[in-house]
Amino acid sequence: MKIALAQINTLIGQFDAHKERIIEQVRQAEQAGCDLIIFPELVLCGYPPQDLLERPSFLQAHDKVLNELVRSVGEIGVILGVPEKRQGQYKGKHLYNSALLIHQGRVVHRVRKQLLPTYDVFDESRYFEPGPPSLPFSFQGLRMGLTICEDIWPSKYPHDPVASLLQDHERLDCLINISASPYHHGKLAERSQLLSALCRQHDLPLIYVNQVGGQDSLIFDGHSLALDRQGELFAAAAGFQEDMLIIDVDALTDRTERTRRAEQEKQEDQRNKKGLPQDSIAQVEQALVLGLRDYLHKTGFHKAVIGLSGGVDSAVTAVLATLALGPENVLCVALPSPYTARMSIDDAGALAENLGCGFELLPIAPAMEVYGAILEHLFAGREEDVTEQNLQARIRGNLLMALSNKFGSLLLTTGNKSEMAVGYCTLYGDMSGGLAVLADVPKVMVYELARWMNRAGEMIPERIITRPPSAELKPDQADQDDLPGYEVLDPILSAYLEEHLSIEEIVARGFAQSTVEDIIRRIRINEHKRKQAPLGLKVTSKAFGYGRRYPIVHGFAG
Structure with a gap:
């Protein structure tokens, strides 16, 4: 089984352009013999849409294009992130931050983001309701778990969605995470360490797909990747540019210490030779x-x-x-x-x-x-x-x-x-x-x-x-x-x-x-x-701007 990881550069609200770009990527993945293609978080509307999510016309335009996209999907499976309206009687916010698996013209599986970040530049609880615990899904003979961005960063929360996903369920072959994770200097090492530890903790390979591109002050770095059970790099997409990474999931899930050493000795694939993405002044x-x-x-x-x-x-x-x-x-x-x-x-x-x-x-x-x-x-x-x-x-x-x-x-x-x-x-x-x-x-x-x-x-x-x-x-x-x-x-x-x-x-x-x-x-x-300063590009963990909210007038000196 082959899976394509598609990190694309979006412009918030360009629904028709995003649909066409996604369809183009799907066709490219089909031509490469892929059974599944995975896109980043909220890819159809772009991330972060902020208060556009409060406009009914924005959500209507999104859902119209989503329905068109679903009908266009054939034999290849497509995973992508969308804002999803909650149905029926409910309390709380009217949207979920969701991931859908689309196959043969219909949605066959969905998960909702459970951990909604509200620190630094994030304010997701302003718009979304936390989702319920996720269930695994099977596709083309593989049993996988699907998570959304923050759900694999549980250290700030009392709940661990990955542990919950694995509890009381049949063993998974692979974990998938779709993200819109913005860059700052030091983030690549931080992210690499977390993802590697997650693989080792749960003895699971991981497929991680991240957004790429600039959005206002935020910069999304891409660096989508696949890690084996030991948390070592299997393959990585480019950083800071659009890219499609195609991986052989059978090789990923069956990878052993012996085969990994053999791959390193052959040194046939440059992307497999290098280690996990690291921070540098070049980045x-x-x-x-x-x-x-x-x-x-x-x-x-x-x-x-x-x-x-x-x-x-x-x-x-x-x-x-x-x-x-x-x-x-x-x-x-x-x-x-x-x-x-x-x-x-x-x-x-x-x-x-x-x-x-x-x-x-x-x-x-x-x-x-x-x-x-x-x-x-x-x-x-x-x-x-x-x-x-x-x-x-x-x-x-x-x-x-x-x-x-x-x-x-x-x-x-x-x-x-x-x-x-x-x-x-x-x-x-x-x-x-x-x-x-x-x-x-x-x-x-x-x-x-x-x-x-x-x-x-x-x-x-x-x-x-x-x-x-x-x-x-x-x-x-x-x-x-x-x-x-x-x-x-x-x-x-x-x-x-x-x-x-x-x-x-x-x-x-x-x-x-x-x-x-x-x-x-x-x-x-x-x-x-x-x-009163112009918008600035964020490259440190705490920039002046939306992610740092201090009063102009206050008397605290320390």
């Missing part, structure tokens, strides 16, 4: 490229404009944009002020030349003079301060937004997570734009990305990476005049934002208490900026 780059490309294309944009400062953040953003969109679709603009060093302009131009993208130079000194003249009588007798620095950032933001409007390009903001955390950014200035590509990338990781991008040659001029970072908004300015070094700042931010540690616990790690208190104070008082 972060792939995630950001996918998230950037999908956000622009799915919102109808094909070109991007970027303000190049000569610093590392805008350089890395420019590289990601050219990888995602092609250099012909990227315009880089240097906007020097009287405080901008000549080497910043030179490095920005050299970067654009290396990338092969468009480049323009727009000095902002004339605009600064006009602003100064207009405000002179009001500012008379007052020393220059951050006000004048912010004006420079806002002049740049206005010019870049003008280019965005005129040419139909999306402005990409270039600020990193470290700056966003402590408010080292200007509202309506460098925060202007439609997508914040690096908003969840700490500064130290930005440098890692820059070095990775230069692995085959100097794409980013070396001086951009090695010179001290500076906003260049006043003479001889450097980031470290106002902030601790990023090698100190980033671990404190990670401990507070991602690990939720207290001031005392962070200080116990060896950081100065005054530094920790100052950083956390800055995080707290700059919440209002982050609430």
